[in-house]
């Protein structure tokens with residue numbers, strides 16, 4: 001009590017008049033998380049009854065493990081079964097989400113292809129590159145990304161901007177200039193003093209489901225360890241299990257991956273809140289690279305022809321932003337606005353540096 005009193009009186013007396021309650025100029029951080037190819041249908045509605053019926057092929061859906069695990073009568077209950085942290089904590093206490101058509105809220109990608117590399121390039125460079133990036137073919141991203149931009153503009157050490165991603169292609173997507181930032185993607189080893197993480201780094205290459213993509217678990221563990229040790233100002237975590245299981249037509253495993261991604265978000269948020277340099281001082285953005293088919297029989301697919309795959313979603317937790325839960329109405333938000341939004345959080349003007357890039361989504365001004 002005494003300590004509180006003296007702290008209070010110091011607040012009143014120790015600072016020159018007018019500055020007593022001015023917030024300290026804190027460094028501000030951004031954490032970006034992408035969940036590859038997660039449809040808005042599952043994000044806002046949980047297990048999709050139309051897909052469940054389609055997959056049951058005439059048999060009663062009530063007999064399936066999918067039904068027992070993830071079914072509930074309302075969309076709100078179903079989505080909370082898959083993402084309890086997102087819906088029960090993050091969106092009730094800290095964040096908003098856009099992209100639910102039922103709430104007249106829309107988020108769209110603007111590239112023609114509705115596939116991964118075109119989507120990630122749009123997220124990270126603030127515009128579509130339809131003439132250059134037409135599919136997932138390995139090629140270096142043709143222009144600098146916002147990750148490189150932030151490092152350069154703030155004159156940060158390389159370790160302050162880091163990417164952890166499951167898909168090997170991220171090595172080419174996230175930086176125009178090789179070695180500009182820290183990238184650990186695909187089956188890249190992760191160096192650590194922690195024996196368990198060293199073991200995981202070795203083991204990841206022994207547990208392979210897809211040739212160019214590791215499971216999300218090592219990606220998540222490495223990213224959390226890096227966050228704890230290196231305190232990056234800008235951290236990007238690209239998860240991929242959801243898209244791989246969807247292409248494999250494994251609906252239940254796709255939902256379970258989304259459930260595990262929610263557990264990761266909980267661990268990430270808890271860790272951010274436990275570190276004074278991040279608590280109340282960090283913008284968290286969670287989104288996806290593309291949607292998928294809207295009809296039940298196309299739930300697993302996305303391509304240029306399936307225009308419904310351009311519909312995506314976007315969640316943001318920003319200090320000082322009082323909006324919570326689902327946004328209703330409002331202008332359509334675009335994937336190409338994310339780069340400038342990240343830069344804006346650092347007080348930087350990305351769309352001025354790169355004319356043609358999308359404008360930032362307005363967020364309350366925090367201490368840059």
Ligand SMILES: [Zn+2]
Pocket residue numbers: 037115116243247302
């Ligand atoms: Zn895909």
